Amino acid sequence: MSDENHDAKSRLRVLAGGAADRERDAELVRAFLVGDEDAFEELWRRHEATVHAVVRRYARSPEDARDLVQRAFIRALSASRRGFPSPSSKPFLFRAWVLRIAANLGKNHARDEARWRTEPLDGSPEAVDGSPAPEDVLLRRERERLVRKAVLELPRRQREVLTLRLDADLSFEEVAEVLGITQNNAKVCFHHATRRLRALVTEATEGDGEAAGRENRP
């Protein structure tokens, strides 16, 4: 994982849930629903990066991802307006709501448009230096394409757990909270998803090895 990516994920971690964060979210949502627009901006700042991280795997373009982020916020706030929980009911988890909505929106967007992205939005080796990528880089890109496509084809729960963990850098505790499952269940789903992807990569590697062997044979 690159340093830049690590830093970005560290920023996401800072915003991760906690009792104080949840209470602050609830205050901001209440304030916004009675007309405080500054509260909206703070909510946006607190969660924009994580919501964007969740939806970008499903987006075809940066603009697609931006639209999905906006829709996730609006839907989460609409849901808050319709049914703000009473103090006696379960704790209000805006962050879990907006991330779950974002994951569903992303998945539906990809399904409806039949355009699940299998390549990076930008930053491919060619885009960086304009020269043809070396063979090993091309091989790596091919593997990335294969594995990312396989991620989108994982069973729903496994895909949700894996992408929330990998893309949004949520802990298993947070993943469980967002999806409404147990932490152990989240770990098991992650385990199965990773095993499945690992089997796929192993198969692809063996296939490449056999192909190379055939080419080298006299």
Add this chain to the structure above:
Amino acid sequence: MTAPCREWEQSLLEKVAGELDAAAELRVDGHLESCAACRAEAEALRQVLSLAALPPVTDAERRALAGSERAALAAWKRSVRRRRLFAAGAAVFAVAAAALLVVISPGLLRGSGPGPLAQASSSWRVPDVDADWSLASAVGPGGDATDEVSADADDGSDDSVSDDALYAELDAVDPESL
């Protein structure tokens, strides 16, 4: 290559996912130092997750996101206005429908005419018991107005006259002659 140790599988995955606490990390690292199969497995898992991960956010994505909260806020306001307009429209429609119902309902009730019960009650009269009894007595003792009507309908004969003639014939017969 030998298979990785089954009992360490979950720990290896959690290590690669960065989910281990410091103490567990130390234990796993200690095992990895002595187990080549688990080292290879950990590396393979790391490789898979690295392939599955998305690249860092690009400048193009940052540019697309810049200022998008204002657009989201504007979209929210539009949706609120639409909801309010819809709610106001629905309220006006409900009031108009109620008013229309109040205005036209008497006409509807009149226009539909009296029902069977209303017709029955309007045609009902207090029965004239004396007249009815006199009608019954006109039939004669042991008689029945209905029977008489039906008999008349059969052949138009007068039963009371026929009976008298029959009785007269019987009286005229000499019992000794039988």
